[in-house]
Amino acid sequence: MCVIMEKWILKGVHNLVREEDEAQTISPTQVKVKVTHLLLSNFDALIYDGIIPVSYPRVLGRFAIGIVTEFGEKCYGIEKGARVYLESARCCGECIECKSGKEENCTDVRIAGKDFDGFLRDFVVCEYNEVAPLPAAVDNLQALCIETVGIAENIYDKLNLSAGQTVAVVGSDFTGNIIAQVLQYHKVIPIIIDNTPGNLEKAKKCGIYHAFAADDELYNNVMDVTCGRLCDAAVYSASSRLPLSVVTKIVGKQKTIVISGYSSLNSTLELKDILVKDVKVFGVTHAYDYTDAVINMLLHGAINLDYFDKEILTEYNPPEILQERCDGLATANRGKMTVLKMIL
Numbered sequence: 001m002c003v004i005m006e007k008w009i010l011k012g013v014h015n016l017v018r019e020e021d022e023a024q025t026i027s028p029t030q031v032k033v034k035v036t037h038l039l040l041s042n043f044d045a046l047i048y049d050g051i052i053p054v055s056y057p058r059v060l061g062r063f064a065i066g067i068v069t070e071f072g073e074k075c076y077g078i079e080k081g082a083r084v085y086l087e088s089a090r091c092c093g094e095c096i097e098c099k100s101g102k103e104e105n106c107t108d109v110r111i112a113g114k115d116f117d118g119f120l121r122d123f124v125v126c127e128y129n130e131v132a133p134l135p136a137a138v139d140n141l142q143a144l145c146i147e148t149v150g151i152a153e154n155i156y157d158k159l160n161l162s163a164g165q166t167v168a169v170v171g172s173d174f175t176g177n178i179i180a181q182v183l184q185y186h187k188v189i190p191i192i193i194d195n196t197p198g199n200l201e202k203a204k205k206c207g208i209y210h211a212f213a214a215d216d217e218l219y220n221n222v223m224d225v226t227c228g229r230l231c232d233a234a235v236y237s238a239s240s241r242l243p244l245s246v247v248t249k250i251v252g253k254q255k256t257i258v259i260s261g262y263s264s265l266n267s268t269l270e271l272k273d274i275l276v277k278d279v280k281v282f283g284v285t286h287a288y289d290y291t292d293a294v295i296n297m298l299l300h301g302a303i304n305l306d307y308f309d310k311e312i313l314t315e316y317n318p319p320e321i322l323q324e325r326c327d328g329l330a331t332a333n334r335g336k337m338t339v340l341k342m343i344l
Contacts, residue, residue, distance in 0.1 A: 007121030008318050009057045013050035016060065016319045024125040028072035031131055033084060033124045036343045039063035039144040040120075040318065041174075042239055044113060045325035046262055054114055060318070061120030062088045062113045065134065065143045067343075075128035084131040085295075086119050088112040088147045089288035109288045120318060122342070132291045141305055142298050144339065148175055149294045149303060150287025152182035155235055155258050158284065163187035165232040166225060168250050171240025172199035172211065174337065175261055178303055179235055180208050185302040191225055193218065193250075195242060205307040214242050222250045231255065238262055239329075248273035259283045309336040316340050 005021040026032050044060045046052045068082045078084075091098050091106035098106050112118040134143050161167065165188055169180045172194035180190035180203060192203040192211040200211040212221045222230060230252040236244055238261035247257050248270045257269075257279055274281065287294070297303075313321075321338060 005122040007059050008061075009059050010048060010054070011057050014048065014319075014323070016048060016322065021121055021123070024123070026070055026072050026125055028074040029127055030072050030125055031068050031075055031078055031084075031128045032070040033066040033086060033126070033131060034069050034343060035064050035066040035086075035119050035122060035124060036083075036341070037065050037140050037144060038119055038340045038342060040321055040325075040338045040340055042325055042329065043262055044118075044120075045322045045329065047113060048319075048322040049326045049329075052114060052262055058113065059117035059119075059121055060113045060322075061118035062111065063144050063147055064088075064119035064124075065140060066119075066124065068131070069123070071128060077133065078128050078131070079133075083134045083143075085134055085143050085146050085291065086112070086124060086126070087130045087132065087291060088118075089150075089286040090116065090130060091288065104289045106288060109286045111286055120340075132295065135295065135299060138295060138298050141310070141337065141339070142303070144337070145178065145303065145305070146291060146294050146298070147287050148178050149182060149297060150290035151175070151260060151284055152179040153290050153294060153297070154287050155179060155260060155284050156183060156186055156188070158282070159233050159256055159258065161186075161188050161232060164189065166191060166229075168193055168222065168231045168234040168247065169237070170194075170214075170234060170242055170246055171237030172196070172203045173237055173239050174308065175239060176235075176237035177203055177206060177208075177308070179237065179260065181206055181303045182297075184208065185297065189225075191222060191231065191250075193242070193246065194240070202307050206304045214246055218246070219249060233258065235260060244268060245270045245273075248277065248279065251277065251279060253277045254279070256280045256282075261285065305337075310339065311336060312339045312341055314341045 007021040091103040092108040095107045168191045170193045172192045183190045203211045233256045234247040235258045
């Protein structure tokens with residue numbers, strides 16, 4: 001029986017079509033993976049909407065897991081039928097760090113669905129070191145969050161904070177909530193800031209004790225939590241609709257601001273506050289080389305997804321879902337997890 005393989009390919013802004021995918025042979029170091037679950041995200045919506053530029057045509061889909069159906073004779077640690085996470089961040093192989101054998105320091109990390117074809121398709125062929133076997137104790141929803149948890153871990157590492165220090169997390173959407181949970185896992189004290197009551201309530205249910213609205217009382221609330229010192233750092237989730245200038249008001253002198261993710265909105269920091277406070281600002285957008293550490297964190301209960309809004313779809317139309325997300329980017333973001341179950 002001939003099995004027709006398909007993929008969803010973006011040919012231009014709002015032009016996502018389903019096409020037949022050609023059969024692919026594997027090399028001795030490659031695996032073939034049947035995609036089983038894909039998390040359709042705001043990142044995919046921003047590419048679909050043309051906010052994040054890509055070279056067309058491009059297969060969408062940044063976060064996915066699947067089952068190994070074939071593997072080459074030079075693949076190690078891989079078994080047929082193994083459930084695996086598909087790495088969504090890869091080294092470029094072209095920068096000086098990569099060419100000198102220090103891929104972990106790659107200066108131009110590539111992201112699935114943006115810089116190379118993503119996983120919104122039936123089968124993926126890739127190098128065997130571009131998948132990670134998943135322990136049975138890590139469920140499918142947790143596995144789909146590996147990149148986001150890795151971004152949070154990357155932020156934590158770069159901030160170099162100690163237990164008991166305070167970090168404001170501006171935006172308690174899907175990404176912001178996970179960042180706050182990972183900081184708390186490391187015994188850093190997160191302060192969630194969001195103007196959507198549902199997001200604040202969800203953060204509290206996930207164990208984040210300090211969760212405030214970005215209102216006239218925010219500064220005083222932060223001063224109370226930090227005993228007048230203000231925050232040791234702040235993380236701004238780019239999908240937040242709060243003014244970016246919020247973060248400069250609540251961090252102390254010579255502290256750090258991290259901007260994470262992608263956004264359809266333009267925003268500005270208060271230059272005066274940055275200069276007066278001598279604040280350092282940088283961005284974190286990926287979690288390359290963090291997968292193994294994150295899987296271990298998940299096994300030790302680093303995050304709680306029980307209170308996240310979820311929809312697991314067995315029948316779906318990706319263009320409709322992405323258009324709905326595009327339309328919702330300018331409204332309150334409740335961080336819904338939209339999972340396509342691609343095998344029944």
